[in-house]
Amino acid sequence: MKCSKCKKNVATIHIQDLGLDLCLDCNNELVAEMLAVEKLDDFSREISVFDVDKVLHRFEISNMIMPGFSTWKAREIGGEYEFEVLVRPEDDQHDALRRLHKKILTGLGYKTLSPISEEYYISNSIRIGGKQYSLKNTGTCRIRHNDEDDTACLVIDGKTVSIYEFGLALTGFEGFNLDFQIKDKTDEVLGKDMVLKPVSIDPDIIMERFEKTLGWFLEDDFLSYKRECPCEEALFERIDDLEMLYKHGDRYLAVEVARK
Numbered sequence: 001m002k003c004s005k006c007k008k009n010v011a012t013i014h015i016q017d018l019g020l021d022l023c024l025d026c027n028n029e030l031v032a033e034m035l036a037v038e039k040l041d042d043f044s045r046e047i048s049v050f051d052v053d054k055v056l057h058r059f060e061i062s063n064m065i066m067p068g069f070s071t072w073k074a075r076e077i078g079g080e081y082e083f084e085v086l087v088r089p090e091d092d093q094h095d096a097l098r099r100l101h102k103k104i105l106t107g108l109g110y111k112t113l114s115p116i117s118e119e120y121y122i123s124n125s126i127r128i129g130g131k132q133y134s135l136k137n138t139g140t141c142r143i144r145h146n147d148e149d150d151t152a153c154l155v156i157d158g159k160t161v162s163i164y165e166f167g168l169a170l171t172g173f174e175g176f177n178l179d180f181q182i183k184d185k186t187d188e189v190l191g192k193d194m195v196l197k198p199v200s201i202d203p204d205i206i207m208e209r210f211e212k213t214l215g216w217f218l219e220d221d222f223l224s225y226k227r228e229c230p231c232e233e234a235l236f237e238r239i240d241d242l243e244m245l246y247k248h249g250d251r252y253l254a255v256e257v258a259r260k
Contacts, residue, residue, distance in 0.1 A: 040093040051108035086186035106191035112139030
C-alpha cells in the first residue's frame, strides 16, 4: 500500500483517527507539525561500521516520531544487529543520533562468542557458518521469535543461536551461577571492559547514597558554583540508581523517592 500523503513510499504506519496510511517520513512530518517540534531530516540513512574483528557491518538508520517519544533505530542490513535510542520529540535529535552511533560502536566493540579452533570437534560448541564458538563468561544477547518452531531464539554478536545450542554451550560452565537481567533495547549495551555488577535498588539505600554524594559538595547546606558541575556529574550516577529502581523494581516507590 502506498503512502496516503506522498503517494510514492510504502505505507508502514496506520493512523486510525485520521484514516491515513503513511510512510515513516510523512508520519514524522505530520506528528512534528502537530507537536510543534523540529524533525531531523539531514542525516545518513545508511552507515558502515567495523566491529572489533575488523568485519564491516552496514546499518539502516531510521527515526519514528510519535506523541511522547522519538525512536532512533539502527538495523543491520543482511545481519541481525539492532540498536535503539529513545528520547522525547522535543529533545535534541542530533544528540540522540550521536548516542545511537556511539551505541553501535559500543555494541560492535565486544563479542560474546569466542571462536574455537576447528582442529577438533567440540560437542557443546555453538556452530555458525561451519565455525565453532564458545560463550565468554560475560556477554549479552537479544531475544527474538523463531518462526520455524514458534519459540524463542537468541541473537548473539549479530548471529542467530537456538535455545538448544545456547543450553549446550552453558554446559561448559556447569557448577557456576548465572545472573541475568532482561533489558529494553533502548537501554545501554554491554561493551568492551564492561561487566554486570549487582547493585541494590532498595529505596532507603538509594536515598542514603544520594545524601552521601550530595554531602561531598555541600558546606553548611550551601553549594558553591565552583562545585556545581562536579556535583551534577556525581548525582547523575545516583539518578541511574533511581532509573534502575523504576525499570526493575517498584515504579511507585521510584516516583516517591524522586519527589523527595
